[in-house]
Amino acid sequence: GGANQAAMKEVFEVSEDIFSAMVTVDVLVAELWMAFLLIGVAKRKNIxxxxxxxxxxxxxxxxxxxxxxxxxxKVTSFNDLIFILALAFGATGLAHWMSDGIAPFIAENYPVLSKFSLTSGFFWLVVIATTIGITLSFTKARNLEGAGASKVGSVFIYILVATIGMSMNVMEIFHNPGLFGVGLVWMIIHVGLMFLVAKIIRAPYFFLAVGSKANIGGAASAPVVAAAFHPALAPVGVLLAVLGYALGTYGAYICGLLMQASVGVY
Structure with missing residues (x-):
């Protein structure tokens, strides 16, 4: 998803030109696949x-x-909204405070870990905020969903997506056409694996479509695909997307390290 992409940009200090091109690749390739997923909804019985x-x-x-x-x-009250926002900004503030202490400590005492981006404050900010969110999901805070917690979260997701989109330069793809090819290869592998696994485990098309979009699209688009099956299933798209964000943060970081190792950055 875009949130993970933005996080890894900061962690691995990617240049604006490369990031702009990759955002373009992400939008073009991912949304093209989304169109096919939505077409498949009408043919789900055959699939x-x-x-x-x-x-x-x-x-x-x-x-x-x-x-x-x-x-x-429940009918969302003013107190509910304040509590939701307090948890969100409180968790973010705590993550900032902890990352401001952890990153300098590692940089000073274990500078060798800088090659793993562990001296990056933003890395710890994302990891800690993600961990806090996952932890809260096991508490009574999850009942805030009834007051519209995911809807409030979606507002911030769309703000993030809009912010990322503002850095997109469509013309940049013509300067780096190979990146578009890389995106297509990634998507072909993703689609192939999804269909192969779905066929092996005999999974309904719903899980393939929503799981796929939660993996590559995130909370901005997975609920749309889920709601295309039935409006009541939209929260499933949100939950899978949030899980995708959580796992994607750690997975993207590990993937980044492996890619650095493959080209001998270490």
Missing amino acids: DRAFKADATAVDSLQNKMEAYTASIA
Whole structure:
């Protein structure tokens, strides 16, 4: 997703030109795939039949989500919004405070770890904020979803996406056409693996489509794909996207280290 992409830009100190080109690749390739996913929604019964998938699992999930949403739904009050924002900004502030202490400490005492970006304050900011969010999901704070927590979060996600988009230069792709090829190769591998695994485990098309978009699109687009199946399933897209963000932060960091090692940066 774009959030992970922006985080890795700061961690690995990527130039603005390269980042601008990669944002363009991300938008063009990922959204092209999203179009195919949405087309597939109308043909999901045929796809499920080809996968020999039991779609009753999706129906069961839909019923559970409708029941869960109804059980926690409430009229959002001013206090609810303040509490949601207080948790969000409080967690972010705590992450800033901790990263401002951890990064300099490592830089001073363990400078050799700089090659792993562990002296980057932004790296620790993202990791700590992500960890706090995951931890809160196991507490009663998760009930704030009934007051619209994910909707408030979506507002900030769209602000982030807009901010990233402002740095996009479509013409930059013509200066680095190879990057577009790299993006297509990545997407072909992703799509191939998704269909292969879905076929092997006989997964319904819903899980393939939403899981794929949560992996490469994030919270801005995964709920759209999920809602195309049924509005009650939109929260599933949000949850999978958040999981994708969490895992993507760590996965992208490890991937970045492996890529650096492959070209002998170390």
